[in-house]
Amino acid sequence: MSSITEGAFPYDNAFSRNLGWVTEAEQQKLRKAKVAVAGLGGVGGFHVTTLARFGIGAFSIADFDNFDVPNFNRQAGAMVSTLGRPKAEVIGAMVKDINPSADLQVYPKGVDESNIDEFLKGATVYVDGLDFFAFKARQLAFAACHRLGIPAVTAAPLGMGTSVLVFLPGQMSFEEYFGFEGCNDTEKALRFLLGLTPKRLHNSYLVEPDRINLQEKRGPSTVAGCMLCAGVAATETVKLILGRGEIRAAPWSYHVDAYTHHAAWSWRPMGYRNPLQRLGFKLGMAMLSQSATK
Template sequence: MPRNFSYSDAFSRNIGWVAEHEQEILRLKRVAIAGMGGVGGVHLVTLARLGIGAFNIADFDSFDLANFNRQAGAMMSTLDKPKLEVMAAQARDINPEIKLCEFPQGINRSNIDQFLDGVDLYIDGLDFFAFDARRDVFAACAAKGIPAITAGPIGMGAALLVFAPGGMSFDDYFGWGNLPDVEKALRFAVGLAPAMLHRGYLVDARAVDLARRRGPSTSMACQICAGVAGTEALKLLLQRGTVRLAPSGTQFDAYTGRAARTWRPGGHRNPLQRIALAIGRRQLMNKQAQGPDT
């Protein structure tokens, strides 16, 4: 038998960890998420269930079989369907009152201002190798004073960085500039998770190939990312709790059961980061010398 939707009933179980007046604040917030795939789709569902009332969402891709291991909207019934369309339908199914501004062409320099219009928070859900779009969105957030979260799915855990006024900028932390894409990928991987809690259980190093834009992934990591990013979103939107801004970071690894807080003042210029990057470059050179299948 059909039932009428009630916002207060649908999100009543949030109350306790969220005060009633805070739930009403969340109802009025707008969050932007670029990418509706591995982490972006789970971010949308998680925050919709938190009761966030409005979203700007972007993605130009469609679901494929290779997405099945980790992406919230990937299943036989959605094969070849636009990720944006599928995930928007899921969000509306959770909250029929939700307000969605959709960007089916993805994010580019011509629509970033519109994408971030009226937004209280940005959460990164872009593909790992979407360097130009990621740099442009974070730069726009910094210019507009919009807090921006990136939670990377690393191994079987998550690595978190928050960029906001008062902290280090994305550009300054990673120092991409006009570097080659392989170097950008290396700096992003090392900068996201400098504690490297995930390295000990990689069973097939051949699956990681930054030059060919290829890497392994797990559903567990994407789910953990959504929980971590959702919690930071709650704190930022409600202005309570401690938020550690870059160059501080956090990594939690469920496989090892370990958590680490990192602090890399100077970002990519930090001596520890420079050592880690040098090791990474050497490993990449060795891999290239051995060939792609070794």
């Protein structure tokens, strides 16, 4: 089958093992869908390749970064053969290697105010693959999705688990849930962490807490967490495209942790204004202030 070309690619046969979980008609619906993914590192690369194997027919993908050695522990496209190469180029090639007939739009300089609407044009769903600390780009992307009426999914890798949020048109927005407006980057990092992890299922096995430093924008990660992110985010995306299966949008979120064998739903009405979130933020800022004076 090494002679397969785009024109001769046997799409139906390639994705026939999806059938049973989806119908033939639904598989064609996936083929006609377009998914936009900004950020192609830890979670984003797995998002794109997982959705490509679901048979999604079109993608917009964006990332301005190149692969480097510290990416090896978790990123789908990070290999010796890709060192120094653009992430968007590498992940785009992986998509075409899975499905040569896929319609692929690549944004090698990432997303910003000048191209976000073009990047999202025609997208059925947006899936967030941005780095945890890419606050400006994340605010921009989710605000554009809310304005354009595009469902948006974010799945954060937390230790050896994942926490998932879905934002639907006409319902609670990313800003209403996280409250980034007017915050500095440290405050945004804490709000983002608290909003993603109300149940904190991963805390019990964080053996070296000092590896997390919100002010220095660094933290540990695992490939297990990233791959779990891709599985659950792809599932929510497929449900949105097919219009079946329960979708609980923000302020609902759910956290699945493979290490502790736990899963939990969280409900945070009022988002960041929720009394529990406000208390967590106040305590978190106090702890950060205290650690900065040591």
